[in-house]
Amino acid sequence: MMRKMPLIKIKNGEKHYLKMTVGQKYQHYILMTTFIILVLTGFPLKFHYYPWAGSTIDFLGGLVVTRTLHRIAGVIMCALFFYHWYYLFRNTYQYYIGPARKTGTFSWKELGLFIYYSPMCPRKKDWDDIVDFVKFAFFFTDERPKHERFHWREKFDYWAVFWGIPVLGITGIFLWFPVFAASFLPGWAVNISYIAHSDEAMLAVSVIFIWHMYNAHVNYDKFPMSPLFITGYLPEDLMKHEYYVEWARINKVVDKDPALMVDLDAEKANEAISSEEKLQIIRDQIAFLKDGEGEK
């Protein structure tokens, strides 16, 4: 966000506000793809007693294939988890520690504030927003809570994954290498890994396929699909409706530095040429080539 990237893009006369950077979008793509593969290859095993389980495994090429796919996808998802940690530390260094040291203004208190006000950190405001939302939902008020860049629902999803990947990753490794696990842990550790892996996956799937899908795509405002996970930008009406504080913040930043707003419509208009201009180009070209032939 702090790099100079367009915060607002204008297309077809409508403003679109930046919500996910390109890097975040790719992290989400990897998470999404591996998650779907893991569910497709893991759930037929969990629900082996349903007829669709056998046909899903056969469709994917048999148990040997699904087992391999599950492990590959699991390893990639865990790698993404480690990358995300690196990403968090790198951002902390790049956007606060580094510049603050260079300017000699580093303080631990400010570092704490940097982390506390970072977009995904749960804050007191999120709790207030939940309370306000419940008031709104029970018709006590007609005012919706005003959210920042990521609201409490998104933070819940984020932290659920943050806790879920280590649980599923570690238990997954124990199930993949049970001899290794039993070499330093009691036997029941593998048994509880089995329970935890399967139950935690069930929780993740219920939350993602119902709660996350509802919030991101299926609710009244966004149905049938929000463009956010593909473009990284949200249209102004959605942004103002759901992320009022962020909408106001971006507007303020763009007011100060209009270079952060890119008008794609104007660029397109600049590139467009009229019929006269087109004909002029063609005629000039013919004339130039003719002259060349005459010289011979």
Next chain:
Amino acid sequence: MRIFSIFAVMIFSMFFNFSVANAQTITDDENCMMCHKYPGLTRVNDEGYLRLFYVDSERYDHTVHTKVKCSGCHTDIKEIPHKEAKQVDCATECHIKESGSEKPFSHKKILKDLQTSIHNPENENVRAKIVEDFPTCTDCHKNPSYRFLEKDVDELASARHTERVFQKCSVCHDNSSQYRYFFNHVTHRIKDLTPHEDVVATCSKCHSKQEMAEKHKLKNAAATYLDTFHGKAVEFGLDNAPTCIDCHVKTGESAHKIMSYKNPQSATYEETRYLACKDSDCHADPGKEFGMIRMHTVIDKDIYPIEFYVALGFTILTIGAFYPLLGLMILELIRELFPNVSFRRRKKK
């Protein structure tokens, strides 16, 4: 027209020859088939059940017992017509001679193995001594009944690839009925020709029944097994997936010696259980603790408290996290239908 009829006769006779060549006649010196060849040979017994005494000689020819005379097993029948015959005892010394020695053949040794196992009601580790529930030979070894019942017509041959294997052997060996008999005798006992599902199905006849498990103070072994990766691997057709016998019988031992886990001789005895897992195709080098991984996990507070509380914890977590969210979702869907309705309107700033 005539030429066609000649062809027809030629083709027909080809089939005729073929079927004659394959036809076998069972050893019936005693002339039992004089009566038992009739499919309608029936009687209502004292309990009121209709008993069928027909013997399908074609089926009998294809079983392992085809060389045994009827009186080899039905030893109490001395004359024809005979009275109601006793149930066959598999430990009978039949008229077949063991090859290599001149002794009469018998399954006695296997019966002895079975008596050392947990499937003997007299075993000290048996929890509930309900003798009639304990398996006899025929409960697991379903030799095809020698009469035809509609549901098991193809059962014997269909699950195995014996024909294909037999074709390979018959490249050198004579394709005679004698040879086929020995072939069947051997291949029937080679494990890989027995599909894994069949082993699990055999044990499941008793061990998947909840009421049977409760009666014998056991747990549902088949269901808990099918919940493990082992059971699922068998279910979805993974090669070399372990069946009941692979873990419950020591390597090289008779499959009949399935013993209680409390018996030090048992493959599943806690101290040495990990050795049952040790196999180059399974778990290469397991430690002792590896054998303590439970393969029949029951979510039961008294037996496996750790598993029980972990499962309980995750259930609470799932219910506690998911259902409130679902509730909020439904509330919001209702709320957004009436965006401007409320009890108290806040003044717009």
